[in-house]
Amino acid sequence: MSLPKRILKETERLRNDPAPGITAVPHEDNVRYFDVTVEGPDGSPFAGGNFHLELFLPEEYPMAPPKVRFLTKIYHPNIDKLGRICLDILKDKWSPALQIRTVLLSVQALLSSPNPDDPLATDVAKHYKEDLPGAQAISKEWTEKFAAK
């Protein structure tokens, strides 16, 4: 099956007009598979880090959400050891009107505002709730260790 026009258009726009701090480049042999980098937002413990992610557009896209996963280790209450992300728009709040671009912006926003009340990594969430400065210090440490540019 040829690539839907929608994906072509999105890919084109990601290349020509990228969102600040975000890159998404399709693989040559699989144009539904994207190498993604997201810069840690300023003012967050992830600032200064450059995080690698993978993004895959399933056959049903855009009726089904893209699959997104962190490849860089990250200490965040909504991202688990395997890099899976707990983000509503990637699940039940998905709308076909959303795009790769908006998804990645939402992921970046999640780095600025972690939500320990809806945790995926329960131990990290607990840490964030009980000792915020301590937890943020570890997030910062991990950023320097694993996400250095």
Add this chain to the structure above:
Amino acid sequence: MSDDAISDYYSDEEMEYNYSDPEQDGDDADLENEEEEDYAQFTPAVLGKRPLPWEVEYESLEPDKLREIVNKDVEHVAGIFGVEPEIARALLRHYKWNKERLIEQYMDGPERVLAAAGLPAQSGLPSFSNSRSLAATKKPATKSKSFSCPICASTQPGESAMALPCGHTFCSECWEMYITSKIKDEGECDVRCMEEGCAIRIPTAWMKKLLDSHTYARYQELLLAAYVADNRNFEFCPFPSCDLTVMTPNFSPTPSALSTTVPTVHCGHGHTFCFGCGEQQDHRPLICAVVKMWLRKCADDSETANWIKSNTKECPKCVSTIEKNGGCNHMTCKKCKHEFCWVCMGPWTEHGTAWYNCNRYDEKAGVDARDAQSRSRASLERYLHYYNRYANHEQSARLDRELYAKTEKKMEEMQIASELTWIEVQFAKRAVDELVRCRTTLKWTYAMAFYLEKNNETIMFEDNQRDLERAVEELSELLESPIEPMTITELRSKMTNLTVYVQKRNEIMLNDTAQKYQDGAWIWNVSVPDF
């Protein structure tokens, strides 16, 4: 969507979002127009007689009957609010079919309620509404011959554009794919606008227009399933491929109700299940929460207890292998003629007398245990005592049925050869049905006894259990006796009497346990969580 992708919009007049088109409501009308039946007619047949203390009233409903009941609710609300049935249905769904709460809040502010349910404001509402009359359809800002759908990014002729009252416009192909995937893949019948964060509901008219017949049928199924899921007094029969629903008009399976009642029901296709927990059997007299604990324990300890389920054991006297091929626990070794009890392996002679004690666990061993090892051995022994008897009744019920299946043929042949009518040879069938029912009760009394604190109540409980068990074993043994034309009349009267007696013992057991649940007299030896 703040995207350049949205450019030209065009909405087709025919695709207007209009809830009040009578043609579009046709699917409901079919059912609504049938016959004006009163809700009271749906009340169960068992309502006529007072339910016994260990029963709940219920009625089994065919899918059509369920649809009628749903439509009655819808029409009722539509009549009060003066809105189209489809609006009423969506409102009821949003309020989980809690009519009272919906009516109360709607009277306070219909606009807020409509918006929360993803419905456009309604024009021409009755006087209590002060809503502005909003057109149900919004025209997209620009008109042109073609438009570009932001979802599929393709440029399409204007006719294919479809907009909800929110104004969000996409092509009909994308709408169709989206709605189909929501219904088929997610099993969701509450489909909202495709735009991110927009809560406007997609009307049934669209479903009808866009979906293939298979998906539309699935949508109708999901609507009914949502009704049943939202209503505490309705439950689908859990048996695979059974399409019946059971309604309990006077019983809601709340945690507190389920702590004192076991709501066993039967669907019209003869399936027995628990209205509280969905267990596909009658688990009286044990309440759902404890049943769940017991089943989990049995699953955890399955390896320890596996040997119990085996069909063969050794004669305690001559050690030759004996196979059990009926439900009866009175075993006679073919070789040495030793008679013993299959369950406790003790001599059978002790079982016929007043000091029959096979059902009762002697707690002494556990009390005397001093060190941890012997305590744990005692606790395993105690569990095995109850599990053994629990599993045995389950197995025996099956074997009773198998045995009957063999004799049934013989009975039929005999009926032809003798003076007996078909009705008259049914006594063995009645006996085996009762036997299976009572063994199911007995089975659960052992799980119950495992969790009961020892006190005077449990002594009485075990007396009842023993009496029922003795009667059951006697009937089971009778069922194994050879059927000969010469003695069939005698056998028949014996078996019929015993069946009646067994049934009475079962009722005593169920009545006593039900009564004591009501009185709060059962004390568990573990903490029992709410179900």
